[in-house]
Amino acid sequence: MASNVHSLSARRTAGKSAAMMPPSPPPENLELDGLDRLLGAIYEGPMESPPWQNASQLLRERLGAAHVTLMLRPPSQDGSGAMINTGPTQQQHVDSYESHFFAADPFVRLPEGEVFSAEELIGPQWLQSQYYREFLQPVGVRHLLGADIYTREGIECRLRVTRGPEALPFDAGDKSLLRRVLPHFKRAIQLHARLDFLECERALFAGTVNRMLLGMISFDQNGQLLETNQEARRILAERDGIWLSGNNLCIDSSQESRDFQRMLRQALSGGTHPRAGSEPELVEAIAVSRPSGRAKLGILVRAIPLGPWSESKQRPAVAVFLRDPEANAAQPSQELVRRLFGLTRMEAQLALLLTEGLTLDEAAEKMNVRRNTARTHLRSIFCKTGVTRQTMLVRLLLNSVLSLG
Missing domain, CATH: 3.30.450 (Beta-Lactamase)
Structure with missing residues (x-):
């Protein structure tokens, strides 16, 4: 009897504990939560360094991928690219793509908004291509999924997802997920471009203020x-x-x-x-x-x-x-003065010495020339700059773009 009472009490306690536990979320809620995290990471990507590292990692996990690569600036003959890689990647492989294999990559200029596997786009001969055999296969890539993003500002980005030879090919669900996030990546990339423009402008102005x-x-x-x-x-x-x-x-x-x-x-x-x-x-x-x-x-x-x-x-x-009125500004280069006012090397040197507050005699002594020679150079400077007095020359130089050089 005591055993039955104890068993009944245990069942009641277990029932109460179960009633107190929150119900498990339905599978579709888990799916929405994961998508919400991914979209949030995409829009937070422009503020990361490197950008979209977290979003690329989340996408890699959701797709069971070996690598996710976002090429913000594809490499070309004119310069190296800007790539964000997640997954095991060696720098030598990135370097080899940027220096050589980008030119052999047939998986480029995809129609916007569409997602393709390499076989869908190129056909069975994909596995016989030089790019696959010499670049992808040696680094353990078998399956490739990609999409391209274009903006009205002229930006072209490439999103590439890979799996190894032991993994299953990408299916319709994988392509659907990638297609769903593409518009969000595009908007986030446009935001990144705007922030990058503002940062470049800020750095330019900050450098000018410092100079x-x-x-x-x-x-x-x-x-x-x-x-x-x-x-x-x-x-x-x-x-x-x-x-x-x-x-x-x-x-x-x-x-x-x-x-x-x-x-x-x-x-x-x-x-x-x-x-x-x-x-x-x-x-x-x-x-x-x-x-x-x-x-x-x-x-x-x-x-x-x-x-x-x-x-x-x-x-x-x-x-x-x-x-600080006593701060010494960096002396502009003589070459800059020569180009700006069409002066000779000696004339440019004399002009810069005069802007430092030296008299003509002091400048002639520092240049190791006679006063008459310095005066001849000064007359030539006046003729080329259109001024008639030494004070006007100094004012012209100080108010020119020389201080920004």
Whole structure:
């Protein structure tokens, strides 16, 4: 009797435990969850480095593939490609494709939106092709599935999936999955191209600002420091009147520090932080003393207008520009001066020395020429540049594109 009671109690306990467990999701929900993860990884791909590594791995797992390769830029006679590979791949195989086998690859320029196996596209002779026998077979590839993506910006990408000789061929379900994700890859690739364009533009402008010896510090809407450029880091590292303590910009002089903090708060405040295209953004400036006795640093605070759809509080809201009047800019090359103004080598050397603040006599001495010779060169420079005075020449050179070279 006691045994029966114990058995009944155990069954009741097991029944309660089973009732407390969540029901297993139906198979179609598992399928949707997996597809949702894959699509999410595709749209997160442009922010990865290398891009789409996670999405390619998920696609490889779902298709039971040996490799998934996304060629963002197929190799050509003009240069190497840009390929994202998942699966066991040796660099020597990638190099051999980019240097040689790409030209023998018959599996290219596929109709957009369609997915093909190599046999479907080329026929039984595929296995007798040079490309298969000399490149794919030695690396253990038997089955190949592919699709190409084209955009209106002229981008051509190739998506290739492989299986080894021991695996089954790709079936209709595999092709259906690849066909389903192609439009999402295309949109994500277009986003990547746009982000790449903006990053190239940002790098170009950042390099130009550095060459102009202009330090820049950006803050978000909460006053948190976001970024400093090379020249700003150089100035701050000297700790001569101004430096960084954590995320705080510190200034030696109490009064100058209070003035700067007031300017920063005002630029960050909502009332003086306009939307793009509205009122002009706030701009204020201050000179910061340096205990070393060197010339004061110039600081300019500029509010950055919000875009019409801006929402992130971690975007740059204020830019602080630093200028060291005693910084020595890199000397432009004489060749650049010669090409820009049509000068001879000696004329270009003299022009650059004058922009450094040297007098004609000092420049002649440094060039190891007589003063009359230097004067002759100067008259020739005036004739070629269209100026009539030395100060005008210096202004012309300083305001030219030489500082951007």
